[in-house]
Amino acid sequence: MGLFKKKNNQKEEAAAAAASAADPRESIKKMVLDGLNAKLNGTLYDDCVIMPKGFTIDVQIGRLEETDGIKVLQTIFIVKHDDFDEPLIEPVDSQGTTDEEASNMAVEIFYGAVWHPIDQSCAKKNPQHLSINYLRQHYEFDMYCQSVVRIGVKDKEPTMLVNFIRNEIPKYIGSKKYYWLRIYLAKYKEKQIIEVRLNGSVLMELPQYFKEYVEKEMNGEDTFVSEKQYAIFVQTEDDQCPFKKDLVMSAAKETIEAMTKITSREEYMEMSKKLEELTEGNKDLAAEIRVFIPEILAKLTLGYREGDSLFLLEGEGDEQQSIEFKKTQLRSYFYLQQAILEYLSTRPSQEDVSRIVTNSVAFRELKKALDAAKADGKELKPEDLYVPGTSYKIGHEGYRVW
Known part of the structure; x- marks a missing residue:
């Protein structure tokens, strides 16, 4: 038996070696995994x-x-947890004279940028407390943030990048159990990159807080320089949201298809009734799906620029008020955006897309602006227009944002 086992092991090792030779990515992946496992124990x-x-x-x-004897590697790290409603995805660029050097560099960057604050959150080490208040709701969070990963930076003390937006962060945190903030700055000669993401979603309004720092403090005249920092936010209580992402995605996809076929008010009302069934009787969620599918599709296809805000309209007539909060505080918004991006990836007909988009407030307002400019003899393009966000109204009482 021992002889057969030995032969089988040899065959498996030979097969693995052949696969690795055929696809060098497999051997690189093994190097990264082995190095990461050793680093994290x-x-x-x-x-x-x-x-x-x-x-x-x-x-x-x-x-x-x-290139010129230098190995250039992009490694995508995917962190999952039952309390994450989506994976944390971190692409890391690294290089070295050998595959091992490039792999080890990728591991070190991931550890410093991403795993360090996650590890802090697990140990509850040095938390910084945040109180979140919006739309008559209150949540308590702990923020974990310490290390900054820098490439090409010389003769300069590390800068806590998160401090540039410390006062803005509470405006973006909602009711989820976990949030992760990613700040990435890069510079080479005249080129600059300033990117801020929360749970993977790009934030349009926060890069402005880093412009002066990138221009004056980052020296990229002779070499590429970059700085990256993560912050992890953990709610002190469990997530109480009554629905999961899968429910939103499923209901959204079916509703998108239904919206492409609507030709009358009766069909629209039938779609709305069906939507409440798809959301298991959750009228708030059904209303959000019905309202935001046309608005998000308009944003993605019409070409105008839009900020990070939502404006909830409450009341009627002269007593109506507009309450501002952020898209990241409405978890269904980016679920719906993902569903719409997946729909667009199927290359639907222009007619189907237009049938949905023309029902959006954004389309009507954009048309007004373009028509007014044309009447004044001015040329105006959609990309010239910027709106701070989307206004919406929910027609029933007791609406709560999750």
Whole structure:
């Protein structure tokens, strides 16, 4: 029996070696996983690293190139947890004279940028408290943020990037259990990149707080420089949201298809009734899906620029008020955006897209602006227009944002 086992093992090793030779990404992935597991002292299982507190880390290899003897590698780290409503996805660019050097650099960048604050949150080490208040709701969060990952930076003390937007952050945090903020700054000669994301979603209004720092403090005249910082936010209480992402995505996809076929008010009312069934009787969620599908589709296809805000209209007539909050505080918004992006990836007909978009407030307002400019003899393009966000109204009482 021992002889057969040995032969089988040899065959498996030979097959693995052949696969690695055929696709070098497999050997690179193994290097990254082995290095990451050793760094984090985790458990390797089924091509991922399993960590305490329910975290798992998967790895995918993106770009793999060699230029002038330098290995250039893009590694995509995917962190999952039961309390994440979506994975934390972090692409890391690294390089080295060997595959091992490039792999080790990727691990070090991921550890410093992403895992360090997550590890802090697990140990509840040095939390910074945040109180979140919006739309008559209150939540308590702990923020974990310390290390800054820098490339090409010399003779300069690390800067806590999160401090530039410390007063703005509470305006973007909602009711989820976990949020993660990613700040990425890069500069080379005249080119600059300033990107701020929350749970993967790009925030349009926060890059302005970093412009002066990038222009005056980051020296990219002779070499590429970059700085990256993550902050992890953990709600002190459990998530109380009554619905899951899968429910929103499923209802949204079916509703998008239904909206492309609506030709009368009766059909619209029938779609609305069906939507409440799809959301398991959740009228608030059904209303959000019905309202935001046309608005998000308009934003993605008409070409105008839009800020990070939502404006909830309450009351009637002269007593109506507009309450501003952020899209990241309405969890269904980016679920719906994902569903719409997936719909657009199927290359639907222009007629189907137009049938939905023309029912949006954004389309009507854009048409007014373009018609007014034309009447004045001016040329105005959609990309010239900027709106701070989307206004919406829910027609029943007791509406609550999640």
